[in-house]
Amino acid sequence: MYISINWIKDFVDLNGIDVDDLIKRFALSTAEVEGVQKHGDNLSGIIVGKIMKVEEIAESKKLHKLDVFDGKENVQVMCGAPNVREGMLVPFAPVGSVVQGINIGKATLAGYDSFGMCMSEKELGISDDHAGLMELYDVEPGTAIKDIMDIDDIVFEVDNKSLTNRPDLWGHYGIAREIAAITGRELKALEVEDLEKYSNLAKLNINIEDKEKCLRYTSMAVENISKHVSPINMRIRLYYTGSRGINLLADLTNYIMLELGQPMHAFDKSLISNINVKSLVEDTEFVTLDSNKRILPKDSLVICNDNTPVAIAGIMGGENTEIKDSTNSLFLESANFDPTAIRKTAIKLGLRTDASARYEKTLDPELTVLAIARFIKLLKDIDENVQVVSALTDVYAKKYPHIQIEITYDYIIKRIGENIPQEKMVSILKSLGFGVQETGSTMLVDVPSYRATKDVSIKADLVEEIARIYGYDNITPQTKNMELEIVRQDEEKTNDYVIKDLLAEKYNMSEVHSYVWYDTKKNKELNIKTEDNIKIINSIDAENSTLRSTMIPTLLCMLEKNIKYMSDVSIFEIGKVWSYPVKNKNCIENKNLGIILASKKKSEEELLNTALQSVHNIVTLTKNVQVTFKDMQDFTKHNWLNPVNSSSIFAQDRNIGYISILNLGIKNAIDKKLNCVLVEIYLDELNSLEKVQRKAQDVSKYQTVTFDLSFITSNTTKFEVLKNIIENTKTEYLASYELVDIFEDSEKLKDKKSVTIRFVLSSDEHTLTSEEIAKDRESILKAFEANEILIRE
Amino acid sequence: MEEKLNNIKREIETKINEADSLQKIEEIRVEAFGKKSLLANISKEMGSLSVEEKPKVGKMVNEVRQALEAMFQAKKMELEEKALELAMKSSKKYDMTLPINGETGSLHPITMVQRELEDIFKSMGFTVEDGSEVETEYNNFEAVNVPKYHPARDMQDTYWLENGELLKTQTSAAQNKIMKKYGAPLKAIFPGRCFRNEELDASHENTFFQLEGMMIDEDISVANLIYFMKNMLSEVFKKDLEVRLRPGFFPFVEPGFELDVSCMYCGGKGCKVCKQGGWIELCPCGLIHPKVLEMGGIDPEKYTGFAFGLGLSRLAMMKYGINDLRILNSGDLRYLKQLGNK
Structure with a gap:
């Protein structure tokens, strides 16, 4: 997720704070930062220019020769944009300015001198639009462009994975709260419309049929919308944070989502009469607003108008009720759905959207009303003619329980291993929006709704809050004494x-x-x-x-x-x-x-x-x-x-x-x-297998006697046969034997072979006599004879 | 008599001096000291001498004999040495520059890195455990606090088996079993092969090795974790490293951290490897989540602990300068033979 520092500044005063340093501290206290982009860095000296005269030239069909008034004088500029016209106000890069890091100087095009360039939005770096020149309204030629547009901004990218358990950080306001806590500055309240004043108007027809999967559905209707293009600074913020301008209403829903984390959906009010939120009883075909025909699996949660699906809850709206550039009445949805239900459907459909990614994280249902109040406020600021035509209609089917955690200072100190002062702990928790009641060495902590959906529920969670804002860098490493124990290895x-x-x-x-x-x-x-x-x-x-x-x-x-x-x-x-x-x-x-x-x-x-x-x-x-x-x-x-x-x-x-x-x-x-x-x-x-322990055996002090015997066997007889004979022979002094040689010769021995074995005799008690040796030798020979194996002479 | 003796002496001395081979000197020995030698003759002649003269001449004969024998021995030694020298000089000269087949077998780089780490941990009193590779869904996910449909499952693409088991995606899958086996206090590491269902490229493998560790006791703190990790990693990299913690989300720890070490290549000044930041992200860690302790049969009110995971495959790559992760499972001996000696 991209975070715009300009946007953060709406909520926290960052005066006197080094932004690069702040982003580093954010990474150490809150979430992983993947990169920082400095917009407007490579753009300077751009002003508003007025196109005074457009002349065709014989040398080119595309190029025009312009006179551009830069606030002081007219300069000659060659321009290839198709939408160029006399009287138009455009961003203008005069000689000496810098565009995308390149110095603009005098150029010659088709043989004509050109003193600067007129620019598209893409060349300004504020959108992908390169179809023609950007048109400006109601500004004096010569005005510095950065005075009328927030082109300069620092945007940092937060790793989405590191926000998996932080539903509150999926919008700028949540990030601003963290930054306020980190910097010790105040978090400004969000400017919103007072919705109470519309309470006399009629309510909308909303029914939640599946109360397990739809926790809350909040809605309001607006008519008489005359503006359809978003203000430039809003579009720049959307562009810098990875979105793109579509039309005012669609942009506003995106803007609110990026600000508060609350996804919203705008239906064309003329097409909505009775909203019903329900689960599908059978697989159903549906065309989403990206014009794809999809089969919604049974059990998917959908928003229906009467009985016709108009949106896949929490994932994407339908083409049938999509707002167009010309739409002038609006049915606004701000709802909360069960994270698992949304996730399951998104996985099954293979359709992950910015909205579903947020719902999966278990959003705070308290946000729905706030989001509408903010939407109306922004919309009315932009288009003063709009009329709210319904009361706030809010069906709150299922609330998350309020969470209170009792914790002692001692518990926190033991887990962190650092003697953090009590006042510090309390102020950290309060800066993050937690309520704290102190009694002696115990705190009773109220978890704010935006942290209470799953993120913070136990004491260990509070330990983390305090430790991370205190700063892991400020913890002194400590060794640990453990009892001495034998460690057996496998x-x-x-x-x-x-x-x-x-x-x-x-x-x-x-x-x-x-x-x-x-x-x-x-x-x-x-x-x-x-x-x-x-x-x-x-x-x-x-x-x-x-x-x-x-x-x-x-x-x-x-x-x-x-x-x-x-x-x-x-x-x-x-x-x-x-x-x-x-x-x-x-x-x-x-x-x-x-x-x-x-x-x-x-x-x-x-x-x-x-x-x-x-x-x-x-x-x-x-x-x-x-x-x-x-x-x-x-x-x-x-x-x-x-x-x-x-x-x-x-x-x-x-x-x-x-x-x-x-x-x-x-x-x-x-x-x-x-x-x-x-x-x-x-x-x-x-x-x-059982391991046999090795034991030392005495070595004979007396001389050993060896003799070799050669046996003639069939050439298919295995050595094992001879081995068995030897091992089954009773001898007095046989200490060991070994194979010396196997001799095969197809001419002399034909299908036989000669196997020579060396026998070793020894005694632990005395030197062997020739009679003793002869006796054992005889026993071996007899054993082989008994097995009909010949001895080779 | 005396003159005769002197003559004999002179004669033999000359002969010894002139001897130029071991064979000659042996002939001289027989001639000079043998039973029929000149000296022996003199001794025999002594029978005819007077009583007064006998001892005098006897003494003289002995003196001459001793002098000659000493001379003879010296000469003999000299000749023997010469003969040895000659024999050595004429012995065969071997070519010690011939090419050598010095090939030995090789251990897999993972085996070497793993053993080195195991030794470090053993020296700190850790038990080394071997985990299974096929695991139950419970051990791999539920028991480490990742319930069904939890978004954290997205972090890992799992290989599912037809019977509902899976190829373990993380060494943490062994946590539950080990806690149940040993109880608290506990110090254990469990290296093992892990699997993720993803496409292969130079830095992604579907089969790789991790080493996970746990230390559980009363009052284990974040400060203990930092101390331990700093010392352990300094030993692993044989360098005095700094560590820092950043918040990181892993469902089985709370609080959870990403641990960075000061770059071991530039010492933290900033280089290509650490992307100029001076820090390298090395391993996830944290205090074990109370639920995980509880599921492992350990009382989370009484005990705390920390857990950490190290990427063995990554460490092996860093240590041996391997630039493609796929080499480790390639079985390509042209690579493995270069690396695999202790």
Whole structure:
């Protein structure tokens, strides 16, 4: 919202106050200021000129040669405006004046000298009208233009969002009240018409049918309107504050709204007989005054003349009763509606207007009469012939309760943390219009109606009023002593960081963030199939509206994006995934880790080994438990799983994720030369495992003995088989064993392979004798023989 | 005898002096001190000497032997050193200027900024909580004092889900749960991913990170909030910053503030970043609204508290000089790899 300082000066004397400084203080005490414009700054030396003579010239059809009287003499001016005429009074920029920051000098047009320019309203910066010269009336040539028009003004823009909870600040008078409080100056009373004197006239016919949605409907009728153009200074104010002149009556309703925050509507009185405010029982077609045909949804609140809608309450009037430039009688509406009802209809219609924006903020219903009294006053000032033809007709269906708040000084001081003197608190509240009765250390505060609709209702609200006008800058920062307490940190959170560090630092992977919804278009391109899941219903981008239930698809899309630029892509993400098992019930949120290792250089086996190792490290570092990999039973669950090479990951008998080589179909769609392994870990499952505490174990003081054995097995036999044999063999001194080598040779060994394992024997009590060693070796050999596995000599 | 001994000494001395390799000196050792050496012979000959002469000559032989051995050791050490030097000089010379594959992985900029902030807050005794991303309408709006059809809902375009839940629009959505979990007094932060249904451009993202914090105790005041924010933000930016409060409307706080910090780039003098104003708008904050405390099961007459929200995505952009918000969710490793090391 734009605020004109000239307008504010109608209500607060700003003499001796630096306006720039005032705007800064306003921003610190009241609401955010988005910018300041200084109108008239780049315009000087403009005077009234009288066009004495208009001559056509042979060289141009458009240009005229003028004699312009500047109050002292006639000067020659070349002018291209279409409405130029002899005897016309116009704004004139003589040589030496400044227009839009440019110095006006002698110019030559079509070969003729031109000493200055005649100006349009747009060139003066007071409207968008550039159709022709601005015409002036009843002024002496040579008069400085700024003496007859308020061109100089400072206008600041207040951020509307920061006024969401301040219905009283949606007009200049409310802002002036704040400025009076901030500067400690007096707020002048609004000049209004005494409406009492019309009380003998007949009332208008007004009925409020829906008393929940229409709180108050106030109205008055006026006839014999002869003027149709607003005074120039009113039009300038409207223009500077973002509106635009239409005709006197429309301008006046806008002017009142910008001054008091109260929207008004002017109907052509000849078209209104009985007003009824009601909610629609069915969808109804209606043409608004912007000439758009709209379907008003059922339940919308409308103003009807008899049974015909003539306005959408609080939003926009209808074309059928619109006032024209020629309208000379007026039915004036000043009403108050339920904010939620207006908001709902405005949202449904997609029609937000200056009026609806104000009603949504919960306006003070007390304003309706004031607005009419002000309107009549201004109208009569402009057009003395107008006649008020009705009594004030006011139907007040629902009042907001009067609010009183009892508060102690101590409460306020404790909340602010600053020892503000009591008199200061009282004077601040009074300057903002609050009533204060003091008893000892307690205040009984009456909240003025314009703050009582929702804004101020509790003690904390009064604390804010006092603190902000006192000035947040004047509060001394204070530390706070709190009791010493142990703060336990979340282990799951710590684990996330352990995993992230591990993958980034040991495995050179890069952490990414992907969106939480699938890119269905991309998925299709890459042959990625995802299961149906819960959807966003109002996404701007409808293709990206299914929430992910697994981390892999979004990561695969990122792989595809990156592999164009690099030959290795190792990425991971810890993110949320959702399942939606029961329709219309809450969905279930889980945290998963996804890993993609892809390369155009490394082999599948290399990548797989890295992936397996990283999974092993993750589980050991976070829980210190054993991890096992079992062939995946249901590899059809996701179409990125590889039917031959995919395993479920288990720890403490719980399935904590899976690992797989990327399915060929997707791989080929991304890049045929690619090798890719993927891992998904269900972190909530991992986190639910019991952590095994590490304990130190004594290291043997005696020498260890190692020997290698090579076993011949089928080349499809898994290492797990050998491992199980070893672990089930009873030995006396076997301390550990490790895989040394796997040897495959299609010529010599055919479909077999040789697996070499190193065994380590040791004792904590003595050095092993050759008999002891031989005995354990024998037990191992026998165990393998029993499983029909040959030993290679 | 004595002369013979001296001759032997001189002879061996010459040989030691002339030795020029470890192999030679080893030969000399055998020749001079071995069982068949000249010195050994002399010792054997001593059997024929008189009783008076025996100790005298014996002593002489010993002296010569010791002198020669010392000389021998010195020479041997000298030769060993020379040999080492030679070996080193002839060792392979490596090219240390070859290009290096020094690549490590990378953490996401948000992770790094978030962890840094969490550490600061932990050091001040705050609990770090993780919120959900899908939330109920109640937690996201009602519980933070934004009833249905409240105009404040306009400030945020919400992603609604088909079951009536939503993607949380603000970290404040966790306030209610955390108050119920811990009660008062309470010091907690809750970073998290938030969502707004809007078109993307360089400064707008539909997915971004915030970090919200709360401190609740008896008699927490605006003065405490200013003190805390000033110290906390100075630590975050590693600079002594000034803060100022302006009124700001957020339904879950009363009074509510917009907090500005003195510009960390120009120190408040005015520059391009702060648009010459000397201040940068950084975070919304305020005293927690009594209704919000009450809905969280905390007595608003007994306790007060403050809450604040920091834009993690924005902080990451400021810290790493990222000029397009969309980079954070792009997964583009050409960017992320540059940034992601601690």
